[in-house]
Amino acid sequence: MKNLASSLSKKNKFLILGCGFSGSFFAKTIRQLGYAALTSSRSENKDPNSFVFDSENGIVPDEKIFTGITHVLSCIPPDKNGEDPVLKSLKNKLQSLSPEWVGYLSTTGVYGNTEGDWVTEIDQTNPCQKRSHNRLNCEKKWVESGLPVQIFRLPGIYGPGRSTFETIRNQKIRVISKKDQVFSRIHVADITKAIIYLLQNKNYLKFHQIINIADDEPCSQIEVIQYCYDLLGLKMPKPILFEEAKKELSPIAQSFWLENRRVSNKLLCKTLGYKLIYKNYKLGLKNCFLNS
Ligand SMILES: NC(=O)c1ccc[n+]([C@@H]2O[C@H](COP(=O)([O-])OP(=O)(O)OC[C@H]3O[C@@H](n4cnc5c(N)ncnc54)[C@H](OP(=O)(O)O)[C@@H]3O)[C@@H](O)[C@H]2O)c1
Numbered sequence: 001m002k003n004l005a006s007s008l009s010k011k012n013k014f015l016i017l018g019c020g021f022s023g024s025f026f027a028k029t030i031r032q033l034g035y036a037a038l039t040s041s042r043s044e045n046k047d048p049n050s051f052v053f054d055s056e057n058g059i060v061p062d063e064k065i066f067t068g069i070t071h072v073l074s075c076i077p078p079d080k081n082g083e084d085p086v087l088k089s090l091k092n093k094l095q096s097l098s099p100e101w102v103g104y105l106s107t108t109g110v111y112g113n114t115e116g117d118w119v120t121e122i123d124q125t126n127p128c129q130k131r132s133h134n135r136l137n138c139e140k141k142w143v144e145s146g147l148p149v150q151i152f153r154l155p156g157i158y159g160p161g162r163s164t165f166e167t168i169r170n171q172k173i174r175v176i177s178k179k180d181q182v183f184s185r186i187h188v189a190d191i192t193k194a195i196i197y198l199l200q201n202k203n204y205l206k207f208h209q210i211i212n213i214a215d216d217e218p219c220s221q222i223e224v225i226q227y228c229y230d231l232l233g234l235k236m237p238k239p240i241l242f243e244e245a246k247k248e249l250s251p252i253a254q255s256f257w258l259e260n261r262r263v264s265n266k267l268l269c270k271t272l273g274y275k276l277i278y279k280n281y282k283l284g285l286k287n288c289f290l291n292s
Pocket of ligand 1: 023
């Protein structure tokens, strides 16, 4: 791919809806590459390239925000009624822009529980949780919108400022052991770089509407926590069995332990040729350790 001209041009302008953890990483990176990017949040801030969008309170951006937008990335989860905040408030506006590309950050929760088996994009979705049913419904609404949408299904997102190190430092860590349970994860930098890779090579790669972005090595949470304690030079607390620990977990925390799956990145990394920056939690956490 290196010798081919990028499918992105400096005339492209990005609208990033939801400038939280992943959205802000994407915005920072795309701007460093020389592209214009406007970002939304629910409250005012000092960033001149930020604007307010809050679907729950009916605050929609001014017309001028949309001028010249060619690419849109939504990083906003379903609202409390399960609806997509962007489609609910801005669908007509986005359709009238005829953007070249729209990205939607979704979750691998839509696959449900595979009891540890690998899941790929062509596997049947089977959401177990209400929030995952809502998410799948939002994905469908994006596809039905007729916008040129590409859906990225993500497992647990981590990166500098949001990783097991913060949980340890906040003294909120629970070391829970559950036989054969694994989690998939992805470093925030790989979400951004994978999307940019796909955009830069859009004219040369076959279009896939749904793409998993996950690292190569799903593993138990204990392995991850142990690795962080090792880097910190501290002793990890004794693990508690899930059956014991669950009494003190919130319903949402418990629900994460009811799903066990390995998310395949073969489409992204083998078929489409993206090279992960952090192919496993060790490399990714070392980056967090050095940058937090
Ligand atoms: N975190 C994970 O491990 C994980 C895993 C898989 C998938 N995902 C999904 O991937 C996406 C990005 O995740 P993230 O962790 O980077 O998200 P995040 O940090 O929680 O950011 C979410 C963004 O959405 C905005 N937002 C929320 N509700 C809104 C509404 N009703 N109207 C307008 N804006 C609204 C927030 O605004 P403010 O900036 O004002 O708060 C924030 O900018 C989300 O859809 C998330 O559910 C997350």
